[in-house]
Amino acid sequence: MQALYAQLLVGLINGSFYALLSLGLAVIFGMLNIINFAHGAVYMMGAFVAYFLLNVAGIGYWPALIIAPIVVGIFGMILERTMLQWLSGLDHLYGLLLTFGLALIIQGVFQNYFGSSGLPYSIPDELKGGMNLGFMFLPIYRGWVVVFSLIVCLLTWYLIERTRLGAYLRAATENPTLVRAFGVNVPRMITLTYGLGVGLAALAGVLSAPINQVRPLMGADLIIVVFAVVVIGGMGSIMGSIITGFTLGVVEGLTKYFYPEASNTVVFVLMVLVLLVKPSGLTGRAA
Amino acid sequence: MATMTDTTMPTTPRAIHDEMIAFGIMTALLLVVPLTGVYPFFVMQALCFALLACAFNLLIGYGGLLSFGHAMFLGTAGYVSAHALKVWGLSPELGIVAGVAAAAGLAVITGVVAIRRQGIYFAMITLALSQLLYFIYLQTPFTHGEDGIQGIPQGYLFGIFNLSNPIILYYVILAGFLFGFLLIFRTINSPFGEVLKSIRENEQRAISLGYKTDQYKLLAYIISGTLAGFAGSLKVFVAQNASLTDVHWTMSGEIVLMTLVGGLGTVFGPVVGAFVIIAMQQYLAGFGQWVTVIQGAIFVICVLTFRRGVIGEIAHYFRRSL
Numbered sequence: 001m002q003a004l005y006a007q008l009l010v011g012l013i014n015g016s017f018y019a020l021l022s023l024g025l026a027v028i029f030g031m032l033n034i035i036n037f038a039h040g041a042v043y044m045m046g047a048f049v050a051y052f053l054l055n056v057a058g059i060g061y062w063p064a065l066i067i068a069p070i071v072v073g074i075f076g077m078i079l080e081r082t083m084l085q086w087l088s089g090l091d092h093l094y095g096l097l098l099t100f101g102l103a104l105i106i107q108g109v110f111q112n113y114f115g116s117s118g119l120p121y122s123i124p125d126e127l128k129g130g131m132n133l134g135f136m137f138l139p140i141y142r143g144w145v146v147v148f149s150l151i152v153c154l155l156t157w158y159l160i161e162r163t164r165l166g167a168y169l170r171a172a173t174e175n176p177t178l179v180r181a182f183g184v185n186v187p188r189m190i191t192l193t194y195g196l197g198v199g200l201a202a203l204a205g206v207l208s209a210p211i212n213q214v215r216p217l218m219g220a221d222l223i224i225v226v227f228a229v230v231v232i233g234g235m236g237s238i239m240g241s242i243i244t245g246f247t248l249g250v251v252e253g254l255t256k257y258f259y260p261e262a263s264n265t266v267v268f269v270l271m272v273l274v275l276l277v278k279p280s281g282l283t284g285r286a287a
Numbered sequence: 288m289a290t291m292t293d294t295t296m297p298t299t300p301r302a303i304h305d306e307m308i309a310f311g312i313m314t315a316l317l318l319v320v321p322l323t324g325v326y327p328f329f330v331m332q333a334l335c336f337a338l339l340a341c342a343f344n345l346l347i348g349y350g351g352l353l354s355f356g357h358a359m360f361l362g363t364a365g366y367v368s369a370h371a372l373k374v375w376g377l378s379p380e381l382g383i384v385a386g387v388a389a390a391a392g393l394a395v396i397t398g399v400v401a402i403r404r405q406g407i408y409f410a411m412i413t414l415a416l417s418q419l420l421y422f423i424y425l426q427t428p429f430t431h432g433e434d435g436i437q438g439i440p441q442g443y444l445f446g447i448f449n450l451s452n453p454i455i456l457y458y459v460i461l462a463g464f465l466f467g468f469l470l471i472f473r474t475i476n477s478p479f480g481e482v483l484k485s486i487r488e489n490e491q492r493a494i495s496l497g498y499k500t501d502q503y504k505l506l507a508y509i510i511s512g513t514l515a516g517f518a519g520s521l522k523v524f525v526a527q528n529a530s531l532t533d534v535h536w537t538m539s540g541e542i543v544l545m546t547l548v549g550g551l552g553t554v555f556g557p558v559v560g561a562f563v564i565i566a567m568q569q570y571l572a573g574f575g576q577w578v579t580v581i582q583g584a585i586f587v588i589c590v591l592t593f594r595r596g597v598i599g600e601i602a603h604y605f606r607r608s609l
Binding site for chain 2: 029035083086087090092093094096097098100101102103104105106107108109111112221224225227228230231261264265268269271272275276279
């Protein structure tokens with residue numbers, strides 16, 4: 001049973017990353033009509049920024065949790081201003097191709113300087129150790145990652161679905177021209193949205209650094225799983241992305257326990273099943 | 288795909304005429320290559336990728352479907368052909384048939400799943416499917432995991448042609464490429480191809496005209512996957528190995544890149560693109576991971592400033608269809 005709970009926890013952690021990443025993809029797709037293939041690369045950048053902050057500037061985990069998403073978010077906004085904005089009006093596919101190219105560049109540069117092996121990033125002192133819950137041993141850091149990710153996801157949901165800014169955002173997703181006519185600076189909002197999505201990915205990267213180490217290709221395979229998550233959940237709803245992300249993480253964890261050989265593939269197999277049964281995805285609003 | 292329409296003009300007798308002349312020039316150039324002292328291995332490899340990119344282009348350029356998982360056909364056909372040649376001891380022609388049949392079967396299965404969603408989702412689904420297959424090949428014993436299948440015997444094609452002779456192998460590969468290329472050319476200019484283009488331009492209208500667009504897209508996907516598999520089977524004789532690299536998503540990305548550089552939706556673009564990218568990889572082999580960075584940069588430059596690709600720009604300049 002210990003092993004089952006341990007795998008469930010690993011599943012929840014992976015689920016947190018799926019949720020944070022697919023949430024960002026959905027937000028970006030809503031505003032920019034672009035599938036951000038560079039999402040895995042910015043996730044990796046988040047982890048690397050945290051690593052640099054610690055090893056170059058001596059800045060620890062807690063400030064990095066805030067600084068890294070901001071730094072990477074600004075980087076993302078520069079990309080949006082200089083390149084992505086020129087693609088509006090073109091076919092969706094060009095956005096995918098451009099961000100795929102950006103991902104190759106970013107990952108290639110980091111691979112050149114850091115190779116393919118992992119760099120260690122230690123757990124902050126406050127979160128070291130673990131708790132004995134009676135039925136399982138819970139490493140505190142892992143519990144923290146799940147709880148904190150959930151809070152961030154819910155805050156993002158609140159921001160978009162319940163605030164005035166979010167209302168502008170949703171309105172601009174539906175009809176940007178009309179929203180501009182009301183005097184809202186839509187291009188700036190698009191830039192900020194891209195920054196937000198990318199920042200969420202970077203945050204996931206910082207959270208994963210102490211667990212998975214810091215590697216140039218840490219996001220490369222992850223992004224493909226997240227694509228499958230997005231296909232399963234559809235990108236129409238924020239809450240849908242969060243729930244699908246966590247659920248699939250748990251399913252993956254359970255598979256690791258009951259049939260480890262299939263743990264790499266279970267999300268893709270589920271995607272095939274969902275496509276066969278309900279092609280529009282679980283939340284059903286996707287194109 | 289309204290943004291791509293200006294690169295492809297309606298099929299007129301003049302357009303076909305231009306394309307036949309271009310085809311004649313390409314064939315003549317390729318026929319004399321062994322006499323020029325160019326390293327034949329390079330050209331053979333490029334021809335395999337050119338066929339692969341042409342098959343991919345049939346789907347994106349004429350059907351408007353971006354497959355980000357075409358490496359799965361390359362790799363599957365490669366593995367099956369390699370296994371058939373080495374373990375079952377089949378003759379080269381039967382080895383190719385086995386590989387192509389496997390790719391066709393895979394195309395039917397994945398096509399039924401992938402065709403259920405449009406546009407951007409189609410790209411994500413094909414990518415995820417090919418990743419699924421990658422993990423399967425990583426774990427199944429017959430592919431020999433990280434090592435791949437190595438030392439594949441080349442044998443005698445039809446019992447006559449000795450494929451271990453580079454010159455003979457070159458002409459066999461060239462014949463295979465030309466066969467696949469003409470098949471694609473015929474498909475594009477057939478009534479089927481015209482319907483496919485109409486689906487790319489306006490699927491709703493094609494549906495309203497009574498076409499079952501899903502069937503057309505599925506058939507295009509199967510043709511494309513099967514021919515990509517043919518390229519994979521041919522490549523086995525050149526490289527004499529089949530490995531995980533051929534199934535990885537980076538390979539799918541390279542196929543997209545070749546077609547983009549040459550020109551999406553042009554007949555000859557993928558061929559030019561394949562030669563450009565393979566040549567670049569040869570010359571830059573010593574730069575390690577910088578090759579990835581350069582490929583990424585080419586993607587970015589192409590998408591931002593050069594969406595028609597090499598052949599697309601030439602065709603646009605001369606107002607011809609190529």
